Amino acid sequence: MMERLLKRFETILDPFEDADAKGPDGVYRSGHLAPLPAQTNAFIWHFAKQAKWPLIGLLIVGGLTGGIEAVLFTGVGWLVDALNRSTPDTLLRDHFWLIAGLLFVTLVGRALILFASSVLEEQVISPSFYNRIRWQSYRRLMEQAYTFFQNDFAGRLAQKVQQVGMATGDFITTVLQTFWSFVTFIFLTITILGAIDWRMSLVLALWVAGYAWIVYALLPKIRRYGRASADARSVVSGRVVDSFTNILSVKLFDSSRREDAFVKDGFTYLVDTTRQATRAITEVRTAVNILNGLMMTGIGVIAVVGWQAGATSAGGVATALGLVLRLNQMSGWMMFNINGLVRNYGTIQDAVATVTRLPTLVDSPEARPLVATRGAIRYDDVTFHYGKGSGVISRLSLDIRPGEKVGLVGRSGAGKTTLVNLLLRLYDLEGGRILIDGQDIAGVTQDSLRAAIGVVTQDTSLLHRSIRDNIAFGRPDAEDEDVLLAAERANAEGFIPTLRDPKGRTGYAAHVGERGIKLSGGQRQRIAIARVLLKDAPILVLDEATSALDSEVEAAIQDNLTRMMAGKTVIAIAHRLSTIAAMDRLIVLDEGAIVEEGDHATLLAMNGLYASLWRRQSGGFLFSGDAESAAAE
């Protein structure tokens, strides 16, 4: 029954609520999710507003928790006075309502308030609200351009998303619940002590001033170190995840354990920043302990002297001592919480700098979905230097007819991959434009652009999900038989049934390991080809698409690749020139410019860069009939 009751409270906040990035016309435009405030206080406030009522509830309950503590100590004082004035026989008769009231507050009132506090914190707020902060932060990061992820560690970013939810949630609940109940308790204590003897209130007021001063003076220090240690934690995660992700390179090349030193550096930074923070904490604790000692002695002396003078009852002394002892206990615990608050604030500051950054590559506000029916591609005076001012691609123009099959050839680093990445708008151009069927790709939505292009790359990394999910990644609504057909056409149906993961899932349900690590390069590539076959986009980009396949498998799927290309515009990159020699047209790139173009035979006849590359690949012999044999291949 209790569980059912608690579950009801869990649905009050939706952990996945977020602004919609779709415009009024129903089109999703990348980069248009409402940004999260970049200033820390505004960031916290932005989320606090999203859970207004539960948080107001927490505030009320926090106040009541502090109140009930103070009331209980006052009750103890009244009870002592009642005991003083009664005999065992008359106690119940004379003070029935006082005793009944105290019992009620202790048994019922306190239990109800603490229950409300628990439910608000643990059922309503904690899981849903914390997760909502993570969810919204994660979605903002996913809007970032490809470059953003190239420039950062995946582990560091993951840590930020994780931390920001925890820190913001903890910060808000600590302020509203713990901090507020403490403030209420202090306020009531000053009032109650004032009613017993005004001098006690004065001592307490001085104590509050001293406590506030300590917090004020030492807070910035803790905050600074809190932020640094949050950053250090992300650095450590980033480095550790980087080592784990590149475990093969580490094992193969790092016999002198330099990688350990790299990670150790990160840990050293973490230990140093944590030490600085803990030093500041010890300073604060010592100062508070001294202050508390002075406060307790002061109020104790005043209470006893007041009792000697007959101005304070024994009950008054009991109340005063009880309250200050509790305050002493609370203030230590509060320091711990303030320390947590400050560290959380530092963590939020640190994470906010990352999760609120505005994406640099966004759909234009008027972007329309691309309509790619024919697949004509036009590079019009394109310039792109990776922001470096010069190099890579300068003023390149290229027209690719609908259905034309074009091979890009050139030395390593000539800019072939860059050219197709620009078509996919993974980067924005620095000059010129690219048109698909007459539509500038900068003016269409990125989703629709990439949906119109099927890409198979050299190093296909798969998602750690099932084979089926990986194949259907570009078309999640695909029927099972379509997935099977695509696998068959990619020559993958042979090995898929033999797969088995450590959890015992087999065949299409088997998971492939992080980035598909448990498959061979050729198997991965065949899954990637199946994925593209299933996606059935009008434009195909094959970047070393068959490089990982042995000649036998390549020959086996070549037919299917040729069929896959039928009716589509194709841009293929291959270092093994024989695999693209049969394309309609070959474009030879050198230092980002087109230096030769034509079909295989024409280029050989030119006896330029292509011919020299070809000669080197065919063992230095150039004989007539090359083109034909290549085409036959």
Ligand SMILES: Nc1ncnc2c1ncn2[C@@H]1O[C@H](COP(=O)(O)OP(=O)(O)OP(=O)(O)O)[C@@H](O)[C@H]1O
């Ligand atoms: N993210 C990047 N930031 C900066 N420069 C880059 C980036 N990616 C590539 N480059 C540079 O751009 C140039 C072209 O690289 P690109 O990958 O397009 O060449 P490629 O012709 O595809 O080479 P390969 O045949 O070796 O794959 C290279 O000089 C490379 O160093």
